[in-house]
Amino acid sequence: MLLNHERLRSAMSAHQLDAIVATAPENVLYTSGFWSLPQWIRRGPQAFVVWTSGEADGQPVVIAGTSTLDLVADQHVAARIRRYGAFPIDHAPSVELDPVSARQAVLHALADDGDAIKALVLEIRQAGLEKGRIGIDEMGLLPGDTERLRSDLPGVTWVMAASVLRNIRAVKTPLEIDRLRTVAAITERSVAAALAIATEGVTEIELSRAFHGQTVREDAVPVLGCIGFGERSALMNVQPSERRLRQGDIIRFDVGGHYCNYRADIARIASLGSPSREIQAKYDALNRGVQRGIELIRPGIAARDVFQAVVETVRREGIAQYQRSHVGHGIGLDGYDAPLLSATSTDVLEEGMIVCIETPYYELGRVGLQVEDMLVVRADGAEMLSNNGTSMTVLG
Template sequence: MSYADLALLEQQTADLAAACRAKFFSTAPELDVIITMDPVHVGYLTGYRSILQDAGPYAQAAIATRDRMVLITGASDAAAALEQLDDASCIWRYGTFYVGATAGVASYADMPAQGENYVDTVVSALRSFDLRGVRAGLDTRDERLTRVIWQQFPQAAFQNGAPSLKRARATKLPAELAFLRHASHITDKALESVVPMVHAGVTELDIAQQITGTIVRGGGIPRFVVVTSGERSSRVDAYARNKRLEAGDLVRMDIGCTVNGYCSDMARTLTVGAPSHEQAERYAALLAGEQAQIAALRPGALVSEIFNIAIDAVRKGALPEYQRNHCGHGIGLQSHEFPSIAPDSDVLLESGMVFCVETPYYELGWGGMMVEDTAIITDDGHELLTCSSRELYQVK
């Protein structure tokens, strides 16, 4: 996907959000309205994702019916929200923040009156809906806000809305898949780009910098860049350090980014110099497990069977005692989402689901290695989104 293609997709974000809302209500016909305070679900239903969420917990909400949507956000955030949503009337803001506007430009003056605080603004926005006798899904972990909503709107029948949102998000719409393809593509290219620069003496931070730059140039936002070497490669999800690579080191890279909120997650392993016999044999076992999983991805497959296929294949190789709590996971607006490829899952794969499949191995004092890829479940099998070599890279 080119920059032009990505720009066109970004322009269609509002249309995608409308399609996601329609999909939600088609999969949750028992609900008339959904109220969410989960930032992931706010983005899913509105199409707006606030950069303020990256700075820590930030109070936002979305309310949606089959024919209307509103966003509740902080006053400082409203200008960015307006750029994305292009409809001032649907943005309810709380707090005080001053942003001027040139005459004739949509502005804060076109929005509903600002609220003093988050809770009061949520209540005010809800009052703009007719909730008499409606079946309302409420998706929040804020017990205080939940009690306030129950007290203020006794005429509505509330139920937990989170399971319905999870069910709707399990399969992806075509525009969602396009974002996931782009996120996976630039992550794939980022990992490929480091191979020529890696050698003894280069630091983990040097590699992380190269990966991060490639992702940003491709239009993505780096989310986790795990580069660990030598014994540190056994340290799960550790930050890169100013550690220089040495001959014989394993280098484990586990990388993810987002494009318009949609995630990538993939991993590769390399060795500095030729791998030892043990390194090569262990990696071959892990690769066999991951490839066996990939071959089994198809609609109707049982998730727990995919897990067992991976474990059995690895154990036939140089890791006969191999253990994992999962061998992959769904991916979309979160890097780990429903369903997990786990031994106790009774979920059947469906066309439109997207999975990361992986077979990592970590041994403190020795090192770690992994291979991880992303695939869409299609009507007749799967589509791999990550295409770089899965072999154990060897660098000088």
């Protein structure tokens, strides 16, 4: 199961919620296992998940568009289902149905609740929560939805709960960690596939094609592909261009796809020819910053203490003027999960959190350097999901 059920219960109790409603794609998938295609590829289509504090059978209610009931059936979503909207499918009575189609037929026979908000209102009434305190993930609502909910359920106390769900998601279950381990490894192999063609004259676009090609060969999906050469490595969001690789160029990768919707985000540096002593020294300082952070990672440490130690290490080891807003973040179904390793973060690391620890450095018009690795916070410290090693890759 993706969901950390214990953490959900504990958060609902701490916030005194009678129910919590997931609306954003990552929260719907996380709390129910339901991946509803339309809400992942455009904004507008909705699916909701309702967990009530009194649920007896350990299952939520999923509110799904009728046009997505095939996915509910095929994904073995363990939930009571409400459906909304019309979607015609044909069904010859003489056809013997396979298990997935049989489940789909049962779901199509449910009453049509009209639209997603109507279905949610019906569900809250049926659960007897017209006067309840209900956490709602505001990030997947559409303009006007809040007004409709307030008008149709005037007795409900609504609590904005996107941050509650984000906090629940911060500590990963073993299945989530497996997926993150897989996607981190795919991303490392995709960097290797790109570097395998990194000779003088290759373009950023060609390297990017090799990178994403490997990602797709391993059944992951391209998401982040910042790959820049030389002065373009200093562009923080660099998008591949026709710039050709030249002797002496630094190549910066800040990259990661997703695998089963779980995201990777790692950074790697390579140099065509030996880097200058100054660039090497800066890289080493950034890498020592990350290594210092990794040493400190353990349950109970404050995220801001990791931030301070990492930034101080980079400054002491070679980049005296080093400035950063953060040196790391969680990752999972979203590319920026909790915790955030920043100067003002109030997050405290917990066992099972995933951290992308990073020390990017952008020198305008000249060079960008960055070390970023993914790790799991374990009882005895960091377990690496990716491993930059101690040095940049020198090519040619």
